Amino acid sequence: MASRGPSLPRITDVAALAGVSTSTASKALNDTGQLREETRERVRRAAEQLGFTPDSRGRALSSGRSYTVGLITTDSSGRFSIPIMLGAEDALSAGEMALVLCDTRDDPLREQHYLRSLVSRRVDGIIVTGRRTEPREPIDVPIPVVYAFSPSTDPADTSVIVDDHGGASSAVQHLLSLGRRRIAHITGPASHRSALSRAAATVESAGDALVGEPMHGEWSERWGRHAVDVLLRSGTEVDAISCGSDQIARGVCDRLRELGRSVPDDLAVTGYDNWSVMALASRPPLTTVDLELEELGRHTAQLLLEAIAGSPHRGLVELPTRLVTRESTLGT
């Protein structure tokens, strides 16, 4: 291999500068062996002067650990996986663990390639995440794995997910607490588990206050605008709309404004996700449900560290969401 620019100082360079043997230098830097404090100090100064950084790979090989965790994601848009990844990275880096990123782009062959590569690198564990809340097939590796956001279909695996039922209920409870008694629900495709579970929780929490059936469509502003037309054309009286996503809620607010209906005076509106580019840019800004994905990433990393240490937690962990109230229900 050709030159790589200035080369890293070695332990032998430190020993030479301090005027001691390599083994003495090593003992001094590792705080082992019987050495005079003066010698230890001289070696430390030499190491500092040379900018010597010990090679952690030796520690890794001798401990049988690589201090590395792989993160496998199928969410190329990063909308859900990025905050999970950042939370996991934050929790892991505090423990000197590194996070290796593997974006499978929904390609099973690519996933297999990554799994082989991670196993051959002897990562201490793997986090698997995705963009959907549907359970996914578990991966088959002989090292600890924790699933985040997209749980494993195997109930014996460790999976950390969002409590969507609690999240949707909290939005409805908030609308009821404001005295709203005619609540419609506009959400995403009935083929998506997240839309279905949020709709089920809405139906259950709203009880008699629910108007009509949950309205399923795309996860888009366009569907939010269109659903408002359908809803109002039907002549149904409505004083609140709970939405399955912030994008839908933003479309709902835009269309209501265009039709001369005031939010929240005429109709209160709630979103879901607390996706800031939607929730804050909406007119008015959205009361919504924060999925606390960064916290989910941190919790996932903690459970993985416990599994690596020999104490795996089996089964599903549901983490709470957080209701964020803004002008779309409270007014200004």
Added chain:
Amino acid sequence: MASRGPSLPRITDVAALAGVSTSTASKALNDTGQLREETRERVRRAAEQLGFTPDSRGRALSSGRSYTVGLITTDSSGRFSIPIMLGAEDALSAGEMALVLCDTRDDPLREQHYLRSLVSRRVDGIIVTGRRTEPREPIDVPIPVVYAFSPSTDPADTSVIVDDHGGASSAVQHLLSLGRRRIAHITGPASHRSALSRAAATVESAGDALVGEPMHGEWSERWGRHAVDVLLRSGTEVDAISCGSDQIARGVCDRLRELGRSVPDDLAVTGYDNWSVMALASRPPLTTVDLELEELGRHTAQLLLEAIAGSPHRGLVELPTRLVTRESTLGT
């Protein structure tokens, strides 16, 4: 350390199952030594049956390389760094390199911690990226580094950046080609290099067709809406507005529609970034400048691999943007 569940099969297990010595098994799997094809095949089958994966860390130690690259980012929102990261990861994984993610959250102490950790892991190189196009202080490590999006202040370093001048010019050329001759420019803060360079390119390309001075404000939809009010209240005749971001352009389109002005019949509008949640959700969808950030990530990784192989490319590399035309200039 406690149990980690099923343990990884070892080379000794493979040798035992194949009925050969450990050294024979190793030769068979590494395709070295003089062995009968039959023996080699028996060992391969045993390895496959046990799910044996060779430990790549040995290769790494003996080659002096870790086959790992660190990515340092200050962009916690991930808006710009995520596509760069995914592009880099894509290019690196093809070469069996792993990407370790380090999110500094704009904290210099955290950055120092990560640099020490990456050096002690003996990563082969480091990619540094950020959310601003302002040059940043170089990092001080004795391994190859390439800067992406946020260039290094040291011209001898390798930096890969977006050609913002070309990007802004392409939007103006497009408006001119459509016969627009009264073009206003609404963009972000004058304290941001990206806003300034896009404004300078717009002034230069538009020439006499530019109406008034570039209007600087926030990177927000709100500023786009407000700027339209200011612009139209001034009574200036305008037939096109080029914007410094898709968020601003979306606000511009919303306000023009509210005021009964047709886009693009009365005024053509261009955005910048091709951020799909803005550019596609805008009414009408935006003609905009794609920064090709994933390609920028791939190119950065390629240059880093060349530097690792001993052929560093010094200086600034500007990558071209791509004009994406949609209804906000072309109509339906």
